[in-house]
Amino acid sequence: DTGVSQDPRHKITKRGQNVTFRCDPISEHNRLYWYRQTLGQGPEFLTYFQNEAQLEKSRLLSDRFSAERPKGSFSTLEIQRTEQGDSAMYLCASSGGGSGYGYTFGSGTRLTVV
Amino acid sequence: EDQVTQSPEALRLQEGESSSLNCSYTVSGLRGLFWYRQDPGKGPEFLFTLYSAGEEKEKERLKATLTKKESFLHITAPKPEDSATYLCAVRLNASNMLTFGGGTRLMVKP
Numbered sequence: 001d002t003g004v005s006q007d008p009r010h011k012i013t014k015r016g017q018n019v020t021f022r023c024d025p026i027s028e029h030n031r032l033y034w035y036r037q038t039l040g041q042g043p044e045f046l047t048y049f050q051n052e053a054q055l056e057k058s059r060l061l062s063d064r065f066s067a068e069r070p071k072g073s074f075s076t077l078e079i080q081r082t083e084q085g086d087s088a089m090y091l092c093a094s095s096g097g098g099s100g101y102g103y104t105f106g107s108g109t110r111l112t113v114v
Numbered sequence: 115e116d117q118v119t120q121s122p123e124a125l126r127l128q129e130g131e132s133s134s135l136n137c138s139y140t141v142s143g144l145r146g147l148f149w150y151r152q153d154p155g156k157g158p159e160f161l162f163t164l165y166s167a168g169e170e171k172e173k174e175r176l177k178a179t180l181t182k183k184e185s186f187l188h189i190t191a192p193k194p195e196d197s198a199t200y201l202c203a204v205r206l207n208a209s210n211m212l213t214f215g216g217g218t219r220l221m222v223k224p
Binding site for chain 2: 004031033040041042043044045048050055056058091093102103104105106107108110
């Protein structure tokens, strides 16, 4: 297992376009998280899945954002009608449950909205 | 409101100069406190989890401690390869999300 994979690594898009990111968690992990990180800040929680169920969503997750995890495997995060304020690093993490285990993060997708 | 604050925001050390990073938190119902290391352009890398006041964990030149209001990450005789941003995060009871502090950017000069 090579850890948490995210695709693409970088995305440049024009304002108003839709973008979709993919996350492949560690295969035996049933919990998956999306975070957003802007320069010089810590990651901010967006949403959490346990298997295929989306159990927590942040107030940050406006109605332009949607996330799915079909069949409890990979996940996608879609941003519709992108705005310049959406420019950030989008991080995915997974965990196998149990509070003691650190969540394993992917390398992120850096989004630039021009 | 739950808050996690890290200090200092940036720290410059000479190689071999030991120091400590601080993470103070104001939360209700702490389930765990996490430390991560993040290199530029990469995702956070897990270092430690601490659960209760008085607990300590060590890994190479790093040692994390926890009290009821704060955690410290002690770096002993740092090397240039320890240069990174160090993030702390808390997990609360009845929640699966981590709330992160703003991080401390550590630079170790040879």
